Amino acid sequence: MSLTDERIQIIRALFQQDLEGVSFPGVDHEILEGAQAEADARAEAVERARRALDEAQAEHAAARAELARLCELGLGYAEVYARTHPELAEALAAIPSAPEPKRAKRRREPEAEAPEAPAKRKRGRPSNAAELPFEAAAQA
Numbered sequence: 001m002s003l004t005d006e007r008i009q010i011i012r013a014l015f016q017q018d019l020e021g022v023s024f025p026g027v028d029h030e031i032l033e034g035a036q037a038e039a040d041a042r043a044e045a046v047e048r049a050r051r052a053l054d055e056a057q058a059e060h061a062a063a064r065a066e067l068a069r070l071c072e073l074g075l076g077y078a079e080v081y082a083r084t085h086p087e088l089a090e091a092l093a094a095i096p097s098a099p100e101p102k103r104a105k106r107r108r109e110p111e112a113e114a115p116e117a118p119a120k121r122k123r124g125r126p127s128n129a130a131e132l133p134f135e136a137a138a139q140a
Contacts, residue, residue, distance in 0.1 A: 012036065072098070 015022075015029040022028065075095065082088035 008036075 012029075012032050015027075015032050020029060075092075078088065079092060082092055
């Protein structure tokens with residue numbers, strides 16, 4: 001509820017309770033209730049109009065899709081027909097190509113933290129600097 005709606009509800013409640021039976025020029029509980037009923041009726045009319053618009057837009061989109069389908073079908077037939085009627089080739093060549101269908105862009109998911117790779121092992125022969133256990137015993 002917007003602040004305006006909240007303010008309206010509070011004022012209506014005031015005229016329903018604290019100012020019950022009090023009438024000012026052009027404003028009392030009955031007049032406010034009548035105005036609220038009119039506003040509610042207009043809101044319902046707006047909602048009906050929105051639904052009708054949504055329905056009309058969907059019907060229009062379907063009709064355009066059917067028109068496009070029929071045009072592509074007719075073009076296919078015309079291309080076959082033009083094989084035996086070369087005078088149509090120029091007219092057919094002037095028709096722009098159909099646009100590529102739009103592909104939905106893939107959203108990249110945030111990358112999960114990759115597990116740490118195991119430590120790389122050294123490749124090649126071990127160095128000679130390493131002391132072997134049996135060499136230490138032989139020197140003693």
